[in-house]
Amino acid sequence: MNFNDRRLEPVWEKVRSGERLARADGLTLFETDDLLGVGRMADHVKAAREGDRVYFVINRHITPTNVCVLSCRFCDFARKKGQAGAYEHTIEDMIRMVRDGVREVHIVGGHHPEWPFEYYERLIGAIHAAHPEVQIKAFTAAEIDYLWRRWKIEPKEALTRLKAAGLRSMPGGGAEIFSARLARDLRYTGKADPDRWCEIHGIAHALGIRTNATMLYGHIETVAERVDHLLRLREQQDLSGGFLTFVPLAYQVGPAKVVARQTPPTDSLRTIAAARLILDNFPHVEAYWVVLGEDTASIALHFGADDVNGTLEDERIQHMAGAQTPAGLAREQLFRIIRDAGKVPVERDALYNVVQVWDERAGAAVPPERRGTVQA
Numbered sequence: 001m002n003f004n005d006r007r008l009e010p011v012w013e014k015v016r017s018g019e020r021l022a023r024a025d026g027l028t029l030f031e032t033d034d035l036l037g038v039g040r041m042a043d044h045v046k047a048a049r050e051g052d053r054v055y056f057v058i059n060r061h062i063t064p065t066n067v068c069v070l071s072c073r074f075c076d077f078a079r080k081k082g083q084a085g086a087y088e089h090t091i092e093d094m095i096r097m098v099r100d101g102v103r104e105v106h107i108v109g110g111h112h113p114e115w116p117f118e119y120y121e122r123l124i125g126a127i128h129a130a131h132p133e134v135q136i137k138a139f140t141a142a143e144i145d146y147l148w149r150r151w152k153i154e155p156k157e158a159l160t161r162l163k164a165a166g167l168r169s170m171p172g173g174g175a176e177i178f179s180a181r182l183a184r185d186l187r188y189t190g191k192a193d194p195d196r197w198c199e200i201h202g203i204a205h206a207l208g209i210r211t212n213a214t215m216l217y218g219h220i221e222t223v224a225e226r227v228d229h230l231l232r233l234r235e236q237q238d239l240s241g242g243f244l245t246f247v248p249l250a251y252q253v254g255p256a257k258v259v260a261r262q263t264p265p266t267d268s269l270r271t272i273a274a275a276r277l278i279l280d281n282f283p284h285v286e287a288y289w290v291v292l293g294e295d296t297a298s299i300a301l302h303f304g305a306d307d308v309n310g311t312l313e314d315e316r317i318q319h320m321a322g323a324q325t326p327a328g329l330a331r332e333q334l335f336r337i338i339r340d341a342g343k344v345p346v347e348r349d350a351l352y353n354v355v356q357v358w359d360e361r362a363g364a365a366v367p368p369e370r371r372g373t374v375q376a
């Protein structure tokens with residue numbers, strides 16, 4: 001591999017030989033002008049793991065409420081109780097949101113001042129009873145931590161009971177960026193700090209609950225803070241091993257306007273590629289089309305991403321912050337994102353069990369016996 005920036009050559013030697021990247025390598029990935037060189041290395045890693053496969057899931061986002069006791073500076077979604085625009089779904093409403101054919105329900109919401117832990121437990125139990133075939137991915141580590149702060153339910157007890165009610169996995173939100181400086185400047189000190197966020201994911205992993213991890217980037221963070229965030233996630237994965245997917249979240253410039261403009265696609269591509277290279281123990285890195293836009297998500301499939309998330313149906317949090325993408329993409333549009341990149345769409349469930357491989361080159365869906373075997 002030839003690079004325009006010779007500083008990438010020793011990084012490539014490590015990538016090629018399977019040697020773990022150091023913090024200085026991570027900084028180089030973010031600082032170099034050779035974006036395509038970074039992307040080629042990440043694509044090499046992705047292809048070695050997954051060939052041409054790119055995953056998607058037929059899923060449904062449910063956001064039970066936007067009422068939240070906190071006031072994170074970057075958040076355009078939260079409202080105070082009684083404020084215009086505040087809403088609270090009933091459990092019956094939320095059961096009705098789950099259509100036939102949905103494989104994963106993704107549930108995250110505000111830190112409600114009054115809903116007790118039992119409300120969330122009932123919610124999971126009710127959705128599970130009404131739709132036992134649907135895998136429920138619910139509640140960030142920040143929400144689980146809030147349930148302890150508000151109701152003194154220890155995370156281990158909360159997660160054990162939620163799992164018994166039907167919880168299968170957890171999303172990766174609430175991590176923001178692991179930085180005390182940013183927690184102060186962006187007013188998220190009321191949330192689980194990095195130690196607590198990682199502790200809760202470790203507890204979930206020990207209970208057999210797989211989880212995701214996120215990073216909110218493209219605001220006032222530094223490159224070093226991004227690298228340190230990724231290294232902390234890698235360290236936690238070494239310890240507890242239950243992370244499935246890293247989901248980089250580009251900050252959406254909405255009314256809160258923490259910065260004047262959305263970070264450019266080149267920054268998102270670089271971030272996805274750097275994550276693929278640094279997070280050598282994460283199975284998957286996602287190109288979340290909602291925050292990237294469909295075109296950038298498609299290009300990101302050449303920069304190390306192997307997943308585009310899913311159909312969502314009713315994404316609220318990023319759209320209230322101004323995301324311009326449609327609130328839920330039909331399966332055919334997800335196919336287009338993946339096929340425009342020359343990749344093979346693979347429908348998965350919440351835990352990455354393969355449901356169907358859609359190999360256009362085979363002219364149709366690949367028969368079940370070939371599932372999971374498509375290579376570049």
Ligand code: SF4
Nearest residue numbers: 068070071072075078
């Ligand atoms: S980011 Fe989450 S915790 Fe913070 S104000 Fe918004 S809904 Fe509340």
